[in-house]
Amino acid sequence: MTVGISDGIVQGFAVALDPVNLLYVFAGVLIGTVIGVLPGLGPTATIALLLPLTYTIEPATAVILLAGIYYGSMYGGTITSVLLRLPGEAASVVTTFDGYQMARQGRAGPALGIAAVGSFVGGILSVLGLMLLAPPLADLAVSFGPPEYVALTALGILLVTYLGSGTPLKSLSMAALGLLLATMGQDPITGTTRFTFGSVALFDGLDFVAVAMGLFGVGEILHSLERTDKVQAVTQRIRHIWPTREDFRNSSGAIARGSVLGFVIGVLPGGGGVISSLASYALEKRRAKDPSRFGRGAIEGVAGPETANNASSTSAFIPLLTLGIPANVVLALIFGALLVQGVTPGPQLITEEPEIFWGVIASMVVGNVMLLVLNIPLVGVFVQLLRVRAGVLAAFALVVTMAGVFSVNNDSFDMWVVLVFGVIGWLMKKTGFEPGPLVLAFVLGEIMERAFRQSMLLSGGSLDIFVTRPLSGGLLAVMAAVVVLSLVLARRRRAAFRHVDAEGEAGLDTAPAPGRDTRRTSDTDVPTAPGER
Amino acid sequence: MRPLRPLAALLVTAAALSGCAEDSGSVAAADYPSEDIRLLVPYTAGGPTDIAARALGAHLEEELDQPVVVENLPGASGATAYTELISSPPDGHTLSMTALPTAVLNYLSNDVGYTREDLAPVGVVTQVPSGIVVPADSPYQDLESLFEAARQDPDAVTVGTPGATNTHAAETRRITELYDVPLTVVPFEGNSEVQTALLGGNVAAGFVNLSQDMLPAIESGDLRVLAVGTDERLPYADAPTFVELGYPELTQSTTTFGVIAPAGTPAEVVTTLEDALRSTSEDEAVVEALDPRYVPEEFLGSEALGDLFVETEETFRDVVGG
Numbered sequence: 001m002t003v004g005i006s007d008g009i010v011q012g013f014a015v016a017l018d019p020v021n022l023l024y025v026f027a028g029v030l031i032g033t034v035i036g037v038l039p040g041l042g043p044t045a046t047i048a049l050l051l052p053l054t055y056t057i058e059p060a061t062a063v064i065l066l067a068g069i070y071y072g073s074m075y076g077g078t079i080t081s082v083l084l085r086l087p088g089e090a091a092s093v094v095t096t097f098d099g100y101q102m103a104r105q106g107r108a109g110p111a112l113g114i115a116a117v118g119s120f121v122g123g124i125l126s127v128l129g130l131m132l133l134a135p136p137l138a139d140l141a142v143s144f145g146p147p148e149y150v151a152l153t154a155l156g157i158l159l160v161t162y163l164g165s166g167t168p169l170k171s172l173s174m175a176a177l178g179l180l181l182a183t184m185g186q187d188p189i190t191g192t193t194r195f196t197f198g199s200v201a202l203f204d205g206l207d208f209v210a211v212a213m214g215l216f217g218v219g220e221i222l223h224s225l226e227r228t229d230k231v232q233a234v235t236q237r238i239r240h241i242w243p244t245r246e247d248f249r250n251s252s253g254a255i256a257r258g259s260v261l262g263f264v265i266g267v268l269p270g271g272g273g274v275i276s277s278l279a280s281y282a283l284e285k286r287r288a289k290d291p292s293r294f295g296r297g298a299i300e301g302v303a304g305p306e307t308a309n310n311a312s313s314t315s316a317f318i319p320l321l322t323l324g325i326p327a328n329v330v331l332a333l334i335f336g337a338l339l340v341q342g343v344t345p346g347p348q349l350i351t352e353e354p355e356i357f358w359g360v361i362a363s364m365v366v367g368n369v370m371l372l373v374l375n376i377p378l379v380g381v382f383v384q385l386l387r388v389r390a391g392v393l394a395a396f397a398l399v400v401t402m403a404g405v406f407s408v409n410n411d412s413f414d415m416w417v418v419l420v421f422g423v424i425g426w427l428m429k430k431t432g433f434e435p436g437p438l439v440l441a442f443v444l445g446e447i448m449e450r451a452f453r454q455s456m457l458l459s460g461g462s463l464d465i466f467v468t469r470p471l472s473g474g475l476l477a478v479m480a481a482v483v484v485l486s487l488v489l490a491r492r493r494r495a496a497f498r499h500v501d502a503e504g505e506a507g508l509d510t511a512p513a514p515g516r517d518t519r520r521t522s523d524t525d526v527p528t529a530p531g532e533r
Numbered sequence: 534m535r536p537l538r539p540l541a542a543l544l545v546t547a548a549a550l551s552g553c554a555e556d557s558g559s560v561a562a563a564d565y566p567s568e569d570i571r572l573l574v575p576y577t578a579g580g581p582t583d584i585a586a587r588a589l590g591a592h593l594e595e596e597l598d599q600p601v602v603v604e605n606l607p608g609a610s611g612a613t614a615y616t617e618l619i620s621s622p623p624d625g626h627t628l629s630m631t632a633l634p635t636a637v638l639n640y641l642s643n644d645v646g647y648t649r650e651d652l653a654p655v656g657v658v659t660q661v662p663s664g665i666v667v668p669a670d671s672p673y674q675d676l677e678s679l680f681e682a683a684r685q686d687p688d689a690v691t692v693g694t695p696g697a698t699n700t701h702a703a704e705t706r707r708i709t710e711l712y713d714v715p716l717t718v719v720p721f722e723g724n725s726e727v728q729t730a731l732l733g734g735n736v737a738a739g740f741v742n743l744s745q746d747m748l749p750a751i752e753s754g755d756l757r758v759l760a761v762g763t764d765e766r767l768p769y770a771d772a773p774t775f776v777e778l779g780y781p782e783l784t785q786s787t788t789t790f791g792v793i794a795p796a797g798t799p800a801e802v803v804t805t806l807e808d809a810l811r812s813t814s815e816d817e818a819v820v821e822a823l824d825p826r827y828v829p830e831e832f833l834g835s836e837a838l839g840d841l842f843v844e845t846e847e848t849f850r851d852v853v854g855g
Binding site for chain 2: 044045048051055141143144145146187193198269323324335340344348410411454460
């Protein structure tokens with residue numbers, strides 16, 4: 001086995017370092033970065049457009065190009081999340097929390113730099129994992145049935161409540177609103193329409209990109225226009241382009257943990273990318289000595305999720321390359337490209353087409369190196385964007401957002417959705433509510449509802465299915481343990497607090513349920529939402 | 534948009550009146566095509582319908598000597614694209630890809646703003662058959678043992694389908710209705726999710742499209758086909774048909790991809806398009822791109838596609854909404 005792997009790696013690099021393939025890797029990551037920067041225009045649309053071009057080139061080269069676009073776009077998405085608070089896809093929503101705050105403090109350079117480094121490390125570690133652990137992890141992906149997805153998304157929603165820097169009640173209410181919004185559109189099981197108000201445009205519910213761009217991007221634009229002078233003052237002090245040694249020291253743990261989380265969770269089809277970045281953020285916040293820094297420009301809050309995000313985009317290839325099951329739309333397109341070429345991805349791919357399997361894997365190493373080299377000088381360029389006058393930048397961001405959102409479905413209705421949610425986002429900002437929990441619950445809610453109802457069909461309506469299956473039962477047990485543990489710890493800490501400051505804590509005792517103790521303590525010293533500062 | 538509608542109606546009336554005067558209808562049809570042709574795709578870019586449309590578009594471009602612009606308007610199981618289609622002038626410059634029976638099931642189950650009468654069928658591009666599949670280690674060796682298990686225990690057999698409103702879910706419900714075999718439909722999103730659920734042992738069987746993406750698992754033996762929903766056996770799936778097995782009604786699960794125009798498109802224009810489409814099925818390169826397994830041996834034109842719409846509507850009218 002080990003001989004096979006080392007032979008394979010050698011063969012893979014022979015393929016990946018072929019001048020033609022090198023050119024295609026470079027083209028892929030460059031295109032990926034550019035489309036990642038343009039909000040709305042994601043890898044799906046780009047790969048779909050480029051698909052016919054790949055029919056005439058070698059299959060390995062075709063996948064090398066398409067894969068390059070995919071992981072290149074993951075990094076590109078970071079840039080807009082940090083600079084403009086425009087998350088282009090669900091996985092980079094988390095990056096806006098601290099990335100954008102860092103940019104506001106004139107630390108956009110370090111944020112982008114650490115994201116580049118983290119993405120690189122996550123990508124490389126994930127490729128190593130792909131080489132060594134692909135077959136066992138493929139089994140994990142298959143063993144995840146509907147009940148496991150229910151447990152996983154429930155865990156995701158629990159994590160969402162850890163995220164915000166506002167009060168838990170506000171986070172929870174926004175998450176609940178997100179879950180409600182996710183029910184719009186056709187019922188996933190019966191196909192009947194819900195909350196569509198007779199409009200065909202709402203049949204598929206609200207589009208994630210439109211909702212996220214509205215709440216984050218447009219909401220922020222409206223908010224910043226209210227206080228142009230302040231924004232200006234902040235953006236003038238862009239000093240550090242590169243993360244300092246201290247930044248690296250602070251984020252190294254986050255990057256290591258993000259790599260593992262992203263790699264393992266990314267294998268799961270559907271939602272893997274979002275949940276891995278979410279889990280990474282929650283983990284870092286939980287581990288931090290001072291969790292209140294999160295949401296106010298903590299560099300670990302950028303490094304962890306960005307690493308996880310990129311690691312997951314690599315491990316998402318595992319089910320495709322080993323089982324022939326595409327984990328998401330982008331991989332389905334790559335699957336299609338291979339089929340057209342007469343290559344069938346599946347268990348026999350490693351033995352029958354080793355140059356494709358190993359060549360693609362080796363090209364990911366090359367591509368990640370290229371991305372790092374490409375992005376270091378670009379960080380300096382992108383940071384200059386913030387020197388543009390706020391009014392001009394706002395108008396520019398709005399135009400790009402609208403064009404990007406339109407391009408997703410070619411539907412002008414989505415542009416109205418952006419504007420409506422932009423106003424909602426602005427109002428939320430004014431009232432101290434955060435869009436993060438809403439958007440993430442919106443994404444997870446859809447997966448959760450479908451999986452829950454599928455589970456109910458499978459079990460004939462019995463809830464036992466969630467606890468009798470080892471994986472979902474285990475996940476739920478872990479969640480229960482976390483909640484109980486937090487409750488106990490909170491009680492203990494509260495007792496300690498009461499000792500010191502009986503008055504200040506008394507009012508908070510009635511605040512809601514379990515597991516949010518860390519922020520409760522921070523809330524006492526941060527009365528207003530940090531977004532407002 | 535709304536305030537413009539009376540104006541548009543006025544213009545259309547005026548155009549129609551002047552059309553009567555100099556019979557410009559046939560003049561326009563003779564000129565056809567005189568400008569770019571939009572080919573709408575009711576699904577996302579990169580999917581099977583989109584890939585077929587792009588191969589087709591390239592060929593039509595040569596045949597008709599006008600640029601063919603493929604435009605993706607995904608959403609609402611096709612209704613977004615069809616609504617756009619029927620609001621376009623019926624002059625053959627706006628066409629749409631369509632997938633049956635989804636296009637019919639869609640308007641039967643919801644008010645989506647169009648029905649069969651609003652569409653002018655042009656012809657069939659490909660037909661993708663469906664079948665019931667089980668994982669390799671399934672205890673069910675044939676369709677009868679699967680159905681028998683369902684009759685014994687009405688909760689025993691779960692059938693994964695690639696969607697809630699598509700043909701497979703509807704056809705599975707028809708099995709229950711017509712032959713009294715209690716099957717539980719578990720809708721997933723797309724073939725690959727059903728495949729995952731099958732391999733993970735989460736559903737007993739799957740009713741899926743035997744499209745390109747499913748064939749590798751069937752060829753490798755990971756999935757076994759118990760029955761196919763065509764009139765005759767398929768060369769690439771070693772399984773009997775439902776008809777052979779004594780279920781003569783189960784022939785409606787094949788997905789038909791075709792081209793449609795808005796109702797009211799002049800007959801000459803439809804004929805021109807039909808001829809262009811016919812030549813497509815004889816062009817080896819295009820057939821190769823569409824996958825020869827799915828291109829009908831004999832070309833099915835406007836009339837055949839129209840009949841298929843009617844037939845599909847009759848078959849499924851009673852199943853949906855129940």
